[in-house]
Amino acid sequence: MLDSKKNRIILIASAAIIIILVAFAVLRDTSQEASLQQVKSLIAEQKIEHIVQSDGYFYIKTPTGLYRIALTQVSPELLESYAVEVDKESSYLVYIVFVLIVLGLLSYAGRYWMKQQHGEEGEAMPFASLQNKDESSQVITPVESDVTFDDIGGIADVKQELQEIIEFLRNPSRFKSFGARMPRGVLLVGPPGVGKTMIAKAVAAEAGVPFYYQSAASFVQIYVGMGAKRVHELFSAAKNNSPSIIFIDEIDAVGKERDGNRSDEREATLNQLLTEMDGFEDSSGVIVVAATNKIDVLDAALLRAGRFDRRIFVELPTPVERKAIINTYLSKVPHSLNVDEIVQMSVGFNGASLAALVNEAALMALREHEMQVKMDHFYAVKDKVAYGKKKLSILSKQQKQFRARYLAGKAALAYAYGLPFEKVMLSSETIKPQIDAPMIQSEIEAHIKVLLGGMAACDIHFNEHASNVQNDLKQAKKMALEMVDLYGMGNGVVASEQEDVAILDSLYQDAKSRLSQFEPALISIEEVLMRKESITKDQIGELMADVL
Structure with missing residues (x-):
């Protein structure tokens, strides 16, 4: 837009200069002032070709030039042998018409140039018209496909x-x-x-x-x-x-x-x-x-x-399909991985997520100057790909302690109930064990207890909990309501009023009671999270061996 405006200004300035030069060349008086004696000499030597009377002067044309002399200086008898032409109309009118013609031609040339350079941008066209022209002039061409x-x-x-x-x-x-x-x-x-x-x-x-x-x-x-x-x-x-x-x-x-x-x-x-x-x-x-x-x-x-x-x-890939997809993306990545382990940790991933998972793991390996991509790299980037990574720098020490205790409670219950998960990271509060439908009532209750486990762990240790329970509590409420409304898992086939609330309260007390027995392990899990910001399922199992 700035270049277009600059070009327009240059064009207008150039046209104005040309018009001024042309007008000056055409309108300026090029005749020489002559004395009466010089005129008499020209008459005597018979050098006068033509005489025009205009604007108070005689204009005398000779082979050597054009001369002028005031009418008051010359007597009529002196020029009686010449046919003097009288210019009744001012010649300036002709000059003005000429200038207007030149101006019109320059304007037309400028508009034509703007059309060629800017797609009629030089015209005062409405924006919508310009858009329509651009849209309608697009050429549709095929895309080269290099995917097989x-x-x-x-x-x-x-x-x-x-x-x-x-x-x-x-x-x-x-x-x-x-x-x-x-x-x-x-x-x-x-x-x-x-x-x-x-x-x-x-x-x-x-x-x-x-x-x-x-x-x-x-x-x-x-x-x-x-x-x-x-x-x-x-x-x-x-x-x-x-x-x-x-x-x-x-x-x-x-x-x-x-x-x-x-x-x-x-x-x-x-x-x-x-x-x-x-x-x-x-x-x-x-x-x-x-x-x-x-x-x-x-x-x-x-x-x-x-x-x-x-x-x-086209559904989400099955384990066999996930393995084939991962092998495809790993074909150009140096590794000595057990692909089946990646398949197990990538439940629910689509093809695009699997591509991002392999790419992020490769980038992390490069950042750490590793020669090969390792399984630790995949665990480290899994949550980043699936949920997006949260920055821990915005958390105060107290907030990190609350989060570590919250995650410790959920992880301990998930391990105790045998729910599948791979790793717990301080950068994500999410622990989502795989849910395979259909589930029996005890499995649903175990999932709800895990969702409530973080809140219970904080209440035990700090006598309060933080607002980060919102998402887990919402999911727990939903599952409890589905138990009584959809699955008939309440006191009767048809749910009674507030029965889901009673189930939630009962399961929360169960989770709290179970976590009270795990206190030594919870402290250890919390310490690892505060120090390393992550802990694997196997490490949790080692810390909980004495309390189970």
């Missing part, structure tokens, strides 16, 4: 589903000759981070066809009609380069169910998308792949036959 199925671990069932799509894109005539029709649209459904975009790219790379990527949110413009236009341009580009793949990420941003009460830009864009998919011919060679994690909010018209015919659910 070999780069994606696990998802064997998804790969099998998509293999037919790849074969169709490679050899559509084979399917056509057999009378088979491939789906026009494939909808990938799954939680964030499971690799839906990578899967679509892998399909394009395996089939060797152009890959057109577009986020659905980019279709929804604030200018009427622009979203629909971009949809049309996207499909036109894909058809012109068929066979090809169109991938629409987060399609729920534009494909939400229509309520029929309004007609906004989003609905116009959705209508255009539906129209384009209806316009596909079986031989077009274009397949639309879309991704969403909210299939329940999509408009029914998108999901009907002839549009997104095939739905593929």
Whole structure:
């Protein structure tokens, strides 16, 4: 913006200087003042070519120059042998018209130059017009896909589903000759981070066809009609380069169910998308792949036959798939790790989280100048990847003591009840043992006791607890309510009033009573946390051996 303003100022200044120079050259009087004796000499020598009377002067044109002499100095008889031309109108009018023409030409040249350099920025166009021009002039080009199925671990069932799509894109005539029709649209459904975009790219790379990527949110413009236009341009580009793949990420941003009460830009864009998919011919060679994690909010018209015919659910990876994914990311990382141990500690991780876990562990190993990535590095960065790391520097000594006691109480109960966890870190108050549904009543009660264990431990030691119990207490209340309302685990099949409160109070007293027996171990666990800011499950087991 600053460069544009500077260029405009330079252009205007240059034009003004040129106009001044031209006007000076044209308007200035170049004639020489002549005396009466000089005029008589010119007449005698017959050197006068032309005489013009204008503005109180005789202008005498000779081969050697132009001279002027005042009318009052010359008698009429002296010039009677010459045809004197009288200039009745001022010549300045002609000069002014000339200057205006020059000014207009310079203005036009300047405007043309600004159009070429700044896309009509030199014109006083409204901002919205500039935006529309920029948006509409975008050229849609395919994205180079360098991802193959070999780069994606696990998802064997998804790969099998998509293999037919790849074969169709490679050899559509084979399917056509057999009378088979491939789906026009494939909808990938799954939680964030499971690799839906990578899967679509892998399909394009395996089939060797152009890959057109577009986020659905980019279709929804604030200018009427622009979203629909971009949809049309996207499909036109894909058809012109068929066979090809169109991938629409987060399609729920534009494909939400229509309520029929309004007609906004989003609905116009959705209508255009539906129209384009209806316009596909079986031989077009274009397949639309879309991704969403909210299939329940999509408009029914998108999901009907002839549009997104095939739905593929991409779930969180199983242990076998996690192992394959981790091996893929570890292939370029120096290590001598037991991958099964990483698999066990990464329950609930998606593909993106596993990639981040391996990367963060490798970065930590580099920071510590290690030759290989070790298991300790994975334990150290796990919470950072899963929950985000909290800075301990903002905690006072008293706050750190409360947190250490809080974590010691939860960790001791989790170990005593045999709930799975790997490590406890002072940088995170979260201890989330794996919950495998369905659970029996005693397992649910054990989880609730662990959630209440931190509060109980602080109450035993400090006779008070801190506000950090909020999240754990909220989760404990939820689980107790589900026990009596959903699972029929109260005094009767149908829950009675405040029965969940009674369960919580009872379980809290049980947790407090159990932790009172663990006091020596709690002190030891707390000391390790204060000193090293972390403690493993095995270390907790050693400290609790005498109290269990």
